[in-house]
Amino acid sequence: MKMKFAFFLIVASLSVPAAALGQTREQEEQACQDDAFRLCPDEIPDEAQVARCMARQKSKLSAACRAIFAQSSRRR
16 A cells, blocks of 8 residues: 555656646556556655656656656656
8 A cells, every 4th residue: 555655646746737738647657557666666665766767767668658757857
């Protein structure tokens, strides 16, 4: 349960204006959850470390999760 909550926080931090893009946090969680557990399990539950880990491994992310990161980068 703690890991699921930590992952939710990660996705929320990546997607603050997600509603404006027509995506819900749930959709973003679905897009990136498997990637987080597959690529960055040792960083969970530290959301900042997971986000950095996933950003470093952007080329290994699923297409859907990579799109979330690209949107997040454009918003900054």
